[in-house]
Amino acid sequence: MADLYIFLILLALGFTIGTTVEKRHFRSLIRREAEHANLLLIASKLPTPDLKISESHLVGGNAVISVDYFKRFVAGLRNLVGGRMNAYESLVDRARREALLRLKDEAEKLGADMVFNIKIETASISQSANNALGSIEVYAYGTAVKTARR
Amino acid sequence: MQLSNLEIVPGQRIVKHLGLVQGSTVRAKHAGKDFLAGIKNIFGGELMAYTELLQESREEAMKRMVEQAEAVGANAVVNIRFSTSSVTMGAAELFAYGTAVVLEERG
Numbered sequence: 204m205a206d207l208y209i210f211l212i213l214l215a216l217g218f219t220i221g222t223t224v225e226k227r228h229f230r231s232l233i234r235r236e237a238e239h240a241n242l243l244l245i246a247s248k249l250p251t252p253d254l255k256i257s258e259s260h261l262v263g264g265n266a267v268i269s270v271d272y273f274k275r276f277v278a279g280l281r282n283l284v285g286g287r288m289n290a291y292e293s294l295v296d297r298a299r300r301e302a303l304l305r306l307k308d309e310a311e312k313l314g315a316d317m318v319f320n321i322k323i324e325t326a327s328i329s330q331s332a333n334n335a336l337g338s339i340e341v342y343a344y345g346t347a348v349k350t351a352r353r
Numbered sequence: 354m355q356l357s358n359l360e361i362v363p364g365q366r367i368v369k370h371l372g373l374v375q376g377s378t379v380r381a382k383h384a385g386k387d388f389l390a391g392i393k394n395i396f397g398g399e400l401m402a403y404t405e406l407l408q409e410s411r412e413e414a415m416k417r418m419v420e421q422a423e424a425v426g427a428n429a430v431v432n433i434r435f436s437t438s439s440v441t442m443g444a445a446e447l448f449a450y451g452t453a454v455v456l457e458e459r460g
Contacts, residue, residue, distance in 0.1 A: 221397035256363035271397030
């Protein structure tokens with residue numbers, strides 16, 4: 204019986220705090236993305252030849268984000284029937300956007316105005332032996348360049 | 354040391370290729386931090402301790418790659434890639450590799 208109570212408390216805590224944390228994170232992501240709107244991220248491999256580039260640096264940003272207890276439970280249920288896993292979709296979305304924002308921070312500190320050849324790498328970090336997917340790490344990197352637009 | 358994940362460095366010419374250079378590091382998690390992260394796992398959100406740990410490890414891997422590049426007489430590493438793999442439970446390997454080259458200012 205005590206086990207059931209602990210489980211329910213964890214579920215409730217995970218739901219209330221997890222949802223608040225996620226909402227706050229999304230709000231902050233949207234705000235910071237708007238602040239960085241003038242820095243261009245480009246996935247293409249090489250800068251176009253018409254750009255006059257004076258400096259280039261390797262920049263990167265990473266984030267480790269964990270899913271809450273409630274979502275992990277819901278995802279476990281979802282595993283039985285298949286289909287979209289909303290719980291994990293928002294997790295990877297948050298981690299990617301956060302990592303990209305940190306990359307942008309670093310690029311802006313260097314005075315760059317474009318970042319080329321963005322690569323995004325995702326790795327799952329297993330917490331312990333018993334739960335499979337606890338948290339994920341996303342690392343985004345690219346080459347920041349300072350341009351003098353002709 | 355000029356680092357880039359492009360195949361070229363804008364404004365400079367590659368005069369010599371010196372081959373692949375690499376650096377890796379395997380890091381285990383701190384037991385205390387792991388415990389705190391376990392608690393954080395209930396509420397969700399960012400695990401700051403891991404973010405820092407992985408970033409530090411990645412810098413270490415990059416440092417080793419740069420040392421190797423210096424040893425072969427390069428002044429730049431181009432086409433850098435990163436990769437992460439979990440070796441055993443609780444430990445991760447961070448790996449960085451690229452091509453060591455000698456650059457010259459385009460005259």
